[in-house]
Amino acid sequence: xxxxGVFVCWCGSNIGGVLDCxxxxxxxxxxxxxxYATDYQYMCSDPGQKLIAEAIKEHRLDRVVVAACSPRLHExxxxxxxxxxxxxxxxxxxxxxxxxxxWVHAGEKELAQAKALSLIRRAVAKALRLTPLHxxxxxxxxxxxxxxxxxxxxxxxxxxxxxxxxxxLVEREPSLGGKMVLLDKTFPTLDCxxxxxxxxxxxxxxxxxxxxxTYAEVEKVEGSLGNYRVTIRQKARYVDHTKCxxxxxxxxxxxxxVPDELNFRxxxxxxxxxxxxxxxxxxxxxxxxxxxxxxxxxxxxxQKVCPAGAIDYTQQDSLHEEEVGAIIVATGxxxxxxxxxYGEYGYGRYPDxxxxxxxxxxxxASGPTGGRIVRPSDGREPRTVVFxxxxxxxxxxxxxxxxxxxxxxxxxxxxxxxxxRLPEAKVYVFYIDIxxxxxxxxxxxxxxxxxxxxxxxxxxxxxxxxxxxxxxKGADTLLGEPVTIAADLVVLATGVVPARGAEELARxxxxxxxxxxxxxxxxxxxxxxxxxxxxxxxxGACQGPKDIPDTVSQASAAxxxxxxxxxxxxxxxxxxxxxxxxxxxxxCLHCQVVCPYQAIEVVTEGGRRRARVKExxxxxxxxxxxxCRPGAMELKGFSNEQILAEVEALCR
Amino acid sequence: xxxKEWEPKIVAFLCxxxxxxxxxLAGVSRFSYPPxxxxxxxxxxxxxxxxxxxxxxxxxxxxxxxxGCHLGDCHYVKGNYYxxxxxWVLQRLLEFVGMEPARFQVHWIxxxxxxxxxxxxxEMVDKVRILGPNRLFxxxxxxxxx
Numbered sequence: 001x002x003x004x005g006v007f008v009c010w011c012g013s014n015i016g017g018v019l020d021c022x023x024x025x026x027x028x029x030x031x032x033x034x035x036y037a038t039d040y041q042y043m044c045s046d047p048g049q050k051l052i053a054e055a056i057k058e059h060r061l062d063r064v065v066v067a068a069c070s071p072r073l074h075e076x077x078x079x080x081x082x083x084x085x086x087x088x089x090x091x092x093x094x095x096x097x098x099x100x101x102x103w104v105h106a107g108e109k110e111l112a113q114a115k116a117l118s119l120i121r122r123a124v125a126k127a128l129r130l131t132p133l134h135x136x137x138x139x140x141x142x143x144x145x146x147x148x149x150x151x152x153x154x155x156x157x158x159x160x161x162x163x164x165x166x167x168x169l170v171e172r173e174p175s176l177g178g179k180m181v182l183l184d185k186t187f188p189t190l191d192c193x194x195x196x197x198x199x200x201x202x203x204x205x206x207x208x209x210x211x212x213x214t215y216a217e218v219e220k221v222e223g224s225l226g227n228y229r230v231t232i233r234q235k236a237r238y239v240d241h242t243k244c245x246x247x248x249x250x251x252x253x254x255x256x257x258v259p260d261e262l263n264f265r266x267x268x269x270x271x272x273x274x275x276x277x278x279x280x281x282x283x284x285x286x287x288x289x290x291x292x293x294x295x296x297x298x299x300x301x302x303q304k305v306c307p308a309g310a311i312d313y314t315q316q317d318s319l320h321e322e323e324v325g326a327i328i329v330a331t332g333x334x335x336x337x338x339x340x341x342y343g344e345y346g347y348g349r350y351p352d353x354x355x356x357x358x359x360x361x362x363x364x365a366s367g368p369t370g371g372r373i374v375r376p377s378d379g380r381e382p383r384t385v386v387f388x389x390x391x392x393x394x395x396x397x398x399x400x401x402x403x404x405x406x407x408x409x410x411x412x413x414x415x416x417x418x419x420x421r422l423p424e425a426k427v428y429v430f431y432i433d434i435x436x437x438x439x440x441x442x443x444x445x446x447x448x449x450x451x452x453x454x455x456x457x458x459x460x461x462x463x464x465x466x467x468x469x470x471x472x473k474g475a476d477t478l479l480g481e482p483v484t485i486a487a488d489l490v491v492l493a494t495g496v497v498p499a500r501g502a503e504e505l506a507r508x509x510x511x512x513x514x515x516x517x518x519x520x521x522x523x524x525x526x527x528x529x530x531x532x533x534x535x536x537x538x539x540g541a542c543q544g545p546k547d548i549p550d551t552v553s554q555a556s557a558a559x560x561x562x563x564x565x566x567x568x569x570x571x572x573x574x575x576x577x578x579x580x581x582x583x584x585x586x587x588c589l590h591c592q593v594v595c596p597y598q599a600i601e602v603v604t605e606g607g608r609r610r611a612r613v614k615e616x617x618x619x620x621x622x623x624x625x626x627x628c629r630p631g632a633m634e635l636k637g638f639s640n641e642q643i644l645a646e647v648e649a650l651c652r
Numbered sequence: 653x654x655x656k657e658w659e660p661k662i663v664a665f666l667c668x669x670x671x672x673x674x675x676x677l678a679g680v681s682r683f684s685y686p687p688x689x690x691x692x693x694x695x696x697x698x699x700x701x702x703x704x705x706x707x708x709x710x711x712x713x714x715x716x717x718x719x720g721c722h723l724g725d726c727h728y729v730k731g732n733y734y735x736x737x738x739x740w741v742l743q744r745l746l747e748f749v750g751m752e753p754a755r756f757q758v759h760w761i762x763x764x765x766x767x768x769x770x771x772x773x774x775e776m777v778d779k780v781r782i783l784g785p786n787r788l789f790x791x792x793x794x795x796x797x798x
Contacts, residue, residue: 072668103680105684108687113686115685506725510729532673550710626702638695638699643701
């Protein structure tokens with residue numbers, strides 16, 4: 001009979017404030033198989049861990065039940081305790097008294113106490129049936145995939161590559177740079193965004209250990225931690241980049257003019273184009289939707305003028321396979337589609353109501369107006385500019401519930417820029433609350449106010465055109481008065497949403513998203529750059545709205561995590577995999593049909609066919625165990641016997 | 653729980669990646685729900701053998717819940733599709749032998765849906781409370797536990 005020890009944690013008052021932990025320990029001590037039970041304030045702390053280790057030795061325990069928080073949080077912690085005490089770490093069973101009991105049943109202490117005891121009984125029942133397990137080992141492919149070439153992806157790729165590890169960087173757009181390269185200046189230091197991001201883009205292109213795919217997307221990811229096989233779709237550029245010299249003749253001669261999406265249609269670009277002058281790689285692509293040769297079959301101007309003969313209208317998408325050991329996801333954000341939600345601001349009908357990012361292009365020296373702040377409708381300089389905060393953010397009704405974190409500061413910066421370029425202009429900012437949490441942010445906000453920008457606390461209820469003015473109707477809730485301003489230009493501080501395609505990518509990678517569609521980190525505080533899928537890390541705004549300093553720090557953190565993993569020769573893989581009881585297997589191979597990982601092979605011995613599990617491929621879902629008719633297939637750590645024992649214990 | 657004051661007993665099989673995480677999130681967010689539910693963690697909803705559900709009813713559970721990731725979001729690619737197919741057959745079977753459908757429920761609850769988890773439990777407990785104790789399987793226990 002196994003000797004079980006039960007350890008009930010108070011978690012301070014988190015559990016101890018609702019449940020009577022000493023009583024739970026006393027009751028657990030009477031369960032069959034339990035030879036020792038105790039309670040302690042904080043089991044996960046150093047003295048708590050020592051208490052467990054010493055009890056294991058003193059009472060010769062060979063199964064351990066820890067009744068504390070979620071195993072998703074501390075299972076690894078307590079497994080290590082067992083290992084240090086000389087026990088196989090898989091002889092641990094946790095039960096969740098905190099998240100599943102004390103935190104949610106604080107109002108019904110008596111029933112909660114009964115439930116807690118039942119949960120411990122379940123854990124003991126399972127613990128009695130645990131067996132020692134030994135993790136397998138696999139070799140690691142020492143390469144890292146970075147998805148997304150914005151500032152997060154750039155930083156992560158450079159950090160990993162500088163540690164001597166090969167990087168594959170995949171960017172969907174024709175150039176690296178992401179959103180940061182579109183910005184004019186960055187708050188609160190007002191340094192030039194391009195000046196600090198373009199050298200990094202160039203460094204990526206030049207790095208001998210970075211293989212760069214631009215205008216490409218990750219199509220398929222197979223394998224698992226340490227050994228991923230990634231299929232990358234290189235979209236057809238119709239320009240052979242091995243021949244192209246980036247001379248620029250083609251895009252000067254191209255007869256097509258299409259609105260430039262990077263400049264929010266404030267200017268036009270040709271069909272063969274470089275997204276912006278500092279693009280990396282500095283070679284063009286053809287926009288197949290607008291190219292006359294590709295849509296109508298007649299033009300061919302670029303091919304005629306190209307001195308390098310690099311234009312190839314017959315180019316097709318190509319697929320490339322890469323093997324990597326870890327993946328960093330850095331796909332960034334898009335702007336909240338306010339045109340679809342905010343009818344009171346005109347649904348995007350008024351040309352002089354623009355987003356913050358469009359304003360950013362307007363003040364940018366390399367933007368469509370060369371840095372002059374003008375009205376998109378008539379090119380006149382505005383005399384009154386109104387900024388509206390929280391468009392799409394902190395608005396459960398029309399937008400998103402969360403705060404986008406960057407808008408307060410970029411609006412303050414925009415307001416400063418208007419005052420700097422057009423000192424006579426009147427600038428109004430409508431806000432709900434001002435959030436200036438970063439280093440130097442509050443000081444910057446004060447400075448902008450001192451420059452004469454008028455902050456009005458209240459929402460804008462309506463914007464409409466009257467003559468060549470935009471009438472902005474809002475409220476000043478501090479004075480309790482309605483406010484009407486006749487503005488020349490209105491800038492909406494549009495909130496941040498996950499980049500388009502994020503949900504699809506989450507499925508491709510097998511990672512989860514939160515309620516707003518951002519990628520979910522493994523733990524909000526203690527594992528902020530990891531996902532629940534081992535070997536996949538997060539960097540930047542794809543995990544939640546972030547400013548540039550936070551994005552860069554998180555990218556470096558993700559890189560450090562990836563490097564830490566990839567510098568190992570081999571890694572342990574979970575022993576919680578399926579196995580076949582060869583005596584019972586009839587060789588029907590129903591298991592093979594349902595296995596999503598092709599982890600089941602056929603072995604024939606003495607003329608008898610049986611299934612066998614390839615442990616290095618098995619991920620431990622257990623689907624095969626249910627498909628198996630003779631009951632030969634079992635999942636280690638979640639066996640039929642164990643789960644049925646749990647069921648019986650809970651139903652008592 | 654005493655025999656005098658009957659309280660519904662619900663066994664929930666939750667997948668580690670989504671629904672168990674949702675239950676954790678409900679805890680972290682302090683979304684309270686009735687303490688009648690007892691959770692068993694499984695790696696995937698496809699690990700839930702219909703036999704486990706039958707055993708729970710046979711052992712006196714008044715309701716059984718299986719919850720997994722949303723279809724298409726399974727951590728193991730397609731496990732929840734298998735679960736759906738198997739458990740749908742089981743639902744039909746249980747209905748056929750005379751069990752009220754509310755006693756055996758299958759839901760898809762993502763790791764971000766702590767509120768949905770709490771809501772699901774509340775609704776289920778309310779429904780089972782109205783139905784009263786599950787006696788069906790007590791009578792045929794020996795046959796079903798085979």
